[in-house]
Structures are given as C-alpha cells and as structure tokens.
Amino acid sequence: GENVEQHPSTLSVQEGDSAVIKCTYSDSASNYFPWYKQELGKRPQLIIDIRSNVGEKKDQRIAVTLNKTAKHFSLHITETQPEDSAVYFCAATNQAGTALIFGKGTTLSVSS
Amino acid sequence: KAGVTQTPRYLIKTRGQQVTLSCSPISGHRSVSWYQQTPGQGLQFLFEYFSETQRNKGNFPGRFSGRQFSNSRSEMNVSTLELGDSALYLCASSLFEQNTGELFFGEGSRLTVL
Numbered sequence: 001g002e003n004v005e006q007h008p009s010t011l012s013v014q015e016g017d018s019a020v021i022k023c024t025y026s027d028s029a030s031n032y033f034p035w036y037k038q039e040l041g042k043r044p045q046l047i048i049d050i051r052s053n054v055g056e057k058k059d060q061r062i063a064v065t066l067n068k069t070a071k072h073f074s075l076h077i078t079e080t081q082p083e084d085s086a087v088y089f090c091a092a093t094n095q096a097g098t099a100l101i102f103g104k105g106t107t108l109s110v111s112s
Numbered sequence: 113k114a115g116v117t118q119t120p121r122y123l124i125k126t127r128g129q130q131v132t133l134s135c136s137p138i139s140g141h142r143s144v145s146w147y148q149q150t151p152g153q154g155l156q157f158l159f160e161y162f163s164e165t166q167r168n169k170g171n172f173p174g175r176f177s178g179r180q181f182s183n184s185r186s187e188m189n190v191s192t193l194e195l196g197d198s199a200l201y202l203c204a205s206s207l208f209e210q211n212t213g214e215l216f217f218g219e220g221s222r223l224t225v226l
Contacts, residue, residue, distance in 0.1 A: 034214070036215075046214045096210075100145065102154050102155040102157070
C-alpha cells in the first residue's frame with residue numbers, strides 16, 4: 001500500500017526565515033497531495049493541496065511543489081511567523097482514491 | 113453547517129475491555145475515514161467507509177473494526193483493549209467519492225487504557 005515519508009520530524013526557525021518540509025510517496029498512481037496543519041490541542045486542517053497535473057501551487061506565504069518523477073513533494077513557508085508554529089502533515093492518496101495516507105508529521109517552531 | 117462530531121470526547125478503559133466510538137460526518141458527506149494519532153506516529157489510517165461499504169483498511173489488527181450506517185454516521189470498535197491502544201482517534205469526512213478533496217476532521221475521542 002501507499003507509504004509516505006516526511007522529513008524533518010522537527011524544525012526550528014527564526015521569525016522571518018523560510019521553512020521547507022519534504023515528503024516522498026511510494027504509489028506512483030497517487031494523484032492528490034494535501035498538507036494539513038495541526039495546532040496544539042486542535043484538529044488537523046487543510047492548508048494547501050496539489051494535484052498530479054500541477055508542478056507548483058502558491059497561496060500567499062505558502063507554496064507546494066511536486067516532482068512526480070522522483071515521487072516527492074515539498075511545503076515551503078516564507079516569512080515565517082510565530083503563529084506558523086504547529087505540526088504539519090503531508091499526505092497522498094492511494095491508487096484507488098479510497099484512503100489518504102499521512103506522513104508522521106513535522107513539528108515547526110518559529111521563535112521571535 | 114455543523115462540523116464533524118465525535119463522541120465521546122474522552123474515555124478511560126482497562127485492558128481487556130472493549131470500546132465503541134461514534135462519528136457523525138458533515139451533512140451530505142458520504143466518505144468517513146478513521147485515524148489513530150499517537151505522539152511520534154502521526155496520523156495512522158485505520159479504515160475508510162463510503163455508502164456503508166468499507167473500501168480500505170489500514171495495517172491494524174482485527175481487534176479494530178468499524179461500520180457505517182445508511183445516514184453516513186460511523187462507529188469504530190476496539191475489542192480486547194491493550195495499553196498501546198491509548199491514543200486520540202480522529203474521524204474525518206469528505207464530500208468526494210475519491211479521497212481527492214478536503215478531509216474535515218472531528219475533535220477526536222481520546223482513549224486512555226489503564
């Protein structure tokens with residue numbers, strides 16, 4: 001089945017710096033790659049997603065890139081702020097589209 | 113529009129007991145997925161239901177089971193509880209038949225096994 005690897009597991013940056021989180025997936029038929037943010041004590045929420053027919057997508061300070069050949073995708077956060085501190089999860093669908101498989105998460109800490 | 117509702121929010125059980133958790137999806141959503149969240153292991157996929165059919169199951173022992181009703185509400189059951197089953201169990205619903213759209217998560221049911 002689908003397997004998603006996520007790195008790093010923890011990331012500490014200074015306010016204003018950029019943060020990059022990388023994920024790889026195993027199922028070459030995966031076609032949907034969302035990123036979720038989970039703040040402490042809260043439920044995961046979608047922040048951005050990308051589909052397999054697109055190489056890059058941006059939404060203000062957040063961008064996601066996808067390399068289908070290498071089977072990896074990345075989340076880029078620019079001009080980080082303390083409120084970006086949270087756990088970020090990448091995910092990929094399985095071939096049949098009947099499961100969204102998550103990576104183990106990256107704890108991002110932004111210090112001011 | 114009401115969000116995904118999970119009950120109970122907190123529960124404490126002892127080893128060997130069994131537990132049933134409930135999830136009411138957003139109105140109109142027919143796909144319901146369940147995840148186990150533990151520190152360091154992220155969100156581990158348990159199973160997914162669509163129109164009362166289990167379409168996929170994660171790598172969990174047979175003690176973990178679930179079902180979905182005709183109104184899309186879902187339940188999961190864990191029998192013969194073990195200490196390692198202590199976790200936050202999250203339910204998520206989706207509007208799409210294929211899981212290629214946003215999952216809306218509930219607040220979870222936190223299970224402690226003593």
